[in-house]
Amino acid sequence: MSSKDLIERIGTKNVVIGVVGLGYVGLPLVLRFIEMGFTVLGFDIAADKVAVLNQGKSPIEHISNDRMAEAVKAGFVATTDFSRAPEADILILCVPTPLNKYREPDLSYVISTVESLLPHIRAGQMMSLESTTYPGTTAEELAPRIEGRGFTIGTDYFLVYSAEREDPGNPDFTTHTIPKVCGGHTPACRDVGVALYGSIIDRVVPVSSTQVAELTKLLENIHRAVNIGLVNEMKIVADRMGINIREVIDAAATKPFGFVPYYPGPGLGGHCIPIDPFYLTWKAREFGVSTRFIELAGEVNGAMPDYVVDKVRTALNDRCKSVKGSRILVLGIAYKPNVDDMRESPSVLIMEKLRDLGAEIFYSDPHVPVFPKMREHHFDLSSVPVTPETLAGHDCVLLATDHARFDYGMIAEHAQLIVDSRGKFDVDLDKVVSA
Template sequence: MTVLDDLLTRLRDRDAVIGVVGLGYVGLPLSRRYCEVGYRVVGFDIAPDKVRRLNDGKSLIEHIPDADIATMRQSGFEATTDFSRAAECDALILCVPTPLNKYREPDLSFVVNTVESLVPHMRPGQVMALESTTYPGTTDEELGPRIAARGLTIGETAFLVYSPEREDPGNAHFSTRSIPKVCGGATPACLKAGVALYDQVIDQVVPVSSTRAAELTKLLENIHRAVNIGLVNEMKIVADRMGIDIHEVIAAAATKPFGFVPYQPGPGLGGHCIPIDPFYLTWKAREYGVHTRFIELAGEVNSAMPDYVVAKVTAALNDRQKSVRGSRILVLGIAYKKNVDDMRESPSVVLMEKLRDLGAEVAYSDPHVPVFPPMREHHFDLESVAADAATLGRWDCVLIATDHDKFDYDVIRDHASLIVDARGRYRDPLPHVVKA
């Protein structure tokens, strides 16, 4: 039996040990899914507090209850900061961040540091899968040589695949199991290992010809959204100047049964993928002498939306003979999208910073984020405040930045003196509601 045959057998018999590296919004749901079907899972993370909480049966993510973590623990799940335990695993799945640096260039430090922490403990018969969003060539150029330097031969004694994450936190219509999984291998043997790794836990695995094709697939998915959101954000500005409600227009256009997909405007892009992924492709495209003008233009439009919203707040306060400086502004919703606690790249935080820099006294209300969490680039020492009938009148302006369903929009409408609505919650004209 070859090394590959032995690995395939272990994966298909669910005797393999699965190592998931990075226990955030991608890695934790994936770990849960592998536990559900009977694999033993070792979760790796560099944050001791995360590891401690998970081993105590406590969840790190709002939409995964503590009871699920307790069930995982009963099935053998264990979290650790000890990367030497990678030797125990038959599969190592990397779910680590791929942010941008201050020059808006790809920052692969999390991926590279993770691989370099794992490689000294790798052994023949393992498959490594990268799920982090990145530019085409990352798996071949960054992971492959490091594995080979360990003395392992990719496609013979070690197997390397790229399979992009497709998590959508808060979406009740899709789960880790039901979202099709794209997978590309460094070699045909690697692809076999990757398909065997995922087809036990995902309903549909979609094989592609290479890791680079899989990497570009993920970028296309998110750039598609970024470009279309950029389009509708620009249309919002045009419609506003013309005195037309863009949300009415989108709803009417969406009645066309073909050739139109509705996208909603907002105060900017959020989440780990859509604000970042276009820059990964534009950076890599320059290596091939290609200037991605269309993608970059959409990025410029989307990046400008927080300034557009701040200008709306400023004008609305001016109309009431108030300046931003000294005004008390309550931001409703600081997660990047509705009904989740995920704050990665949230435009709400950018709005808070811009308003604070202009001299406003800024607070926030978010039922999903009770305390402003530590973030790499943003710092607020704040806790969520109530947005109810007794308190709304205290604010000079209430800015709807993320439209969680838990907010009572009737109460907000009736008790806030000024509302700047960046999410289109109020469709009827109201004298104290400004659409942004």
């Protein structure tokens, strides 16, 4: 099948979309394709997740069961059987790209996914990688494996890179309203990718290569990481000077040009911002380039959980209490407000550090009723209700994630001590310590 034939079939929606990885990136993509009239087959290695999805239920809080049920009703099927890959005309890979313990790229999920698909791919398909990664991954890791099956990329198989741009829980931007950057291994590949994504997304931005598309995604996230690092460092300076950094930021933001407000916090969270900069720093070393600016921002952001813990320790000490033996209630353990996403949450690091110092740790999060199983972090805890009695029964309340469902007025009234890492409380209150 030529690129022209595949583009024509995409235009008439006479293709089956295979989405591999049904998490925070893959599942919204599944729903968008279905809503636009495509047939979708989902792949995931987690049998329990597949079973839940096939029942028409959503494993992600901000995706409703009703939307999932409608998808199943429309013909969506999830499977763990990668031998069904030939049924799909398009294979879209939405799998994790974490760092290993040495803070180097871990492409094991991408590679294992491709290796699982390779025996089953066929001529005329398109494969798209959406996972954030370093420039060259698509050309250096995926292309040779596909060519090893005897296909000619750009002629009888098509390969593109188009990074996800999801922002879970953000009601202002959805899958179809966020512009999509797309680069192809060849111009014919790019044309197929643009046709595919253009069928479900309002604006597609074609670029000249997969490497350009890969670096674009990294630049977006490094831009955020560096600016957050800057404002976190400014927070520490302002705190020493007795100045409210959030008042400073709000005042600076009145300038109508040349300034974009970023706000400090207890550290970076989510699957992108804490991880992606290190993909570039690792790859840059191959070219003899030192990315000192990026690495410095990473150091500043990585130190913020310790900064918050020190604030808790000092605040308790000022009240003649030690961290050891204190009952500390952490408010919000998801990595950002109003979602259930725990990936790389700085709240968890803070909880561990306080526990190691001897504190008795509790948490409340309306989006995370039970502390989930995580690869590197272990707490046998469930969310406690935020009531006047609960608040008064803790030596310190630490606001780590500022969910909208928290009653901040009630918290301010009944908590004995508040350490605020999100700027939600009146810093003039004697019981509030800014962190």
